[in-house]
Amino acid sequence: MPTEQEILETIRKIIPNSKNYLFDDAAIIEKNLIVTTDTLVENTHFTLKTYTPEEIGWKALAVNLSDIAAMGGKPLYALVSLSLPKHIKIKWIERFYKELVTCAKRYKTKIIGGNLAKSREINITITVIGKAVVKTPRRGVSTRSNAKSGDLVFTTGTFGDAAAQNYKTKTLPQIELGQKIVRACFKHPPALMDASDGLADCLIQIAKQSNVKIIIDRDKIPISQNTKKAVEMLNKELLNLALYGGEDYQLVGTASRIDCKKLENLKGIKIIGKVIKGNGAFLKQNNNKLVKLDLQKTYEHFK
């Protein structure tokens, strides 16, 4: 089977002007509208045994809203496409949809359409349309490519929580904080991304697409007390969870030192590293040695 990377490269070669799109959490179209789409598939992202209809309903929308948050946007509309197998009961659909609507209301998003189809496994594809709250100076260009040498690296929230709780945490898109971030940095748009695939993935992607080197401090990675406790109990490697666990749906970004002063005053934001000339994303250990972050390896493999 081709890897996701191979498929993406194939597709990008075929699509005209794909460098303007297809490299970010969401695409920016005219009138400062932001569009994003994400899919949950049964047996890939969830099973009916491990997740309630409510958990699936909330998450299906929330992961899309997180992509809007990563653009500093305000969500407006959602379209919900459901492919359902024969055995699904109306009660399941009702419970799924009620929680999805609860999530939509929480983030002031209107459900304006969708599609129903028959399938052998559940497939939920949601598209969300939002609005940039700050006029984007570079329309259609990836915010992942905005990191500059001299910037600092910041994050919202804590990392490793989803993995420590076996991915049963509720996805809480950082909509309000995302908007505050882009407003604080309105002169120089920040690099910004949501950590759906983990903190390390964010840092590697931003470094790659901005052509810079990123170094974060091991001790500054925000990890919650609960996760520290859970991991002690489970005897798992804490740093691996925080770096590679994924599904925390926090925001990771870089901004100028001046803007980061403003960001530090926002609740939940922490400065964890810096951007310099070079390539790649690195973890600075307590002994000051740099360890390259690599998605193929977890921390313990290259320690």
Add this chain to the structure above:
Amino acid sequence: MPTEQEILETIRKIIPNSKNYLFDDAAIIEKNLIVTTDTLVENTHFTLKTYTPEEIGWKALAVNLSDIAAMGGKPLYALVSLSLPKHIKIKWIERFYKELVTCAKRYKTKIIGGNLAKSREINITITVIGKAVVKTPRRGVSTRSNAKSGDLVFTTGTFGDAAAQNYKTKTLPQIELGQKIVRACFKHPPALMDASDGLADCLIQIAKQSNVKIIIDRDKIPISQNTKKAVEMLNKELLNLALYGGEDYQLVGTASRIDCKKLENLKGIKIIGKVIKGNGAFLKQNNNKLVKLDLQKTYEHFK
């Protein structure tokens, strides 16, 4: 298993203000933007044995563009969400995408994003964003509900072709004609719909949502010479194919008599009936008797 109608009714009860949306081919949002989404599922809409990657790629986008045509819109952007099983080869994806891009270019649509996921069967959900070419006087309100007593019923193209060719016809969204129709009827927006589920379905839906009675003349239903010949050969019931076959992706609508004079001058448009007070959609036979159109029955069952 719950029927599609039961599922839709359940969903509509849960979603706030669903009467403003969810009853049309596409939703109209601010700035006259039109959004629509549609899904093709393996084993439901196609199999890898019966359809080439090119046929699936073209159709996946074209059925969405047809929904934009049904709003008289101009397509702008598309997001392509692909769920793919392990066994799919990169060559298949390449062929699928190349033809999808050919369709996108033909209808001047930019592909600006999407999603990739793993699944057990292929699921292709595409969202298209377009623009209304005539400012819609009633934003967010179904154009299926625009039919008024006194209107005439018109169609584009011919019906029954897809069914007569075992649904292997190429879907050609009536984008240009859709725009011409709404421009010709700019004072009084027409009822308009695409005949993805067949001519009878369109007439029933428009009658229901506009609270009117629709009568079409049996002899005026446009049927191509090729389909007439094919059906003779296959010994199928011609009228059933034209009314219930579906997948012709032509447009069906109603407009005032004055506007219909203008529409008749457009190539491919034919007047096939009228709108009066009452309820339901009817076929006027050669003996002047009216037969009610019913999706539960094909023509031969109630003749």
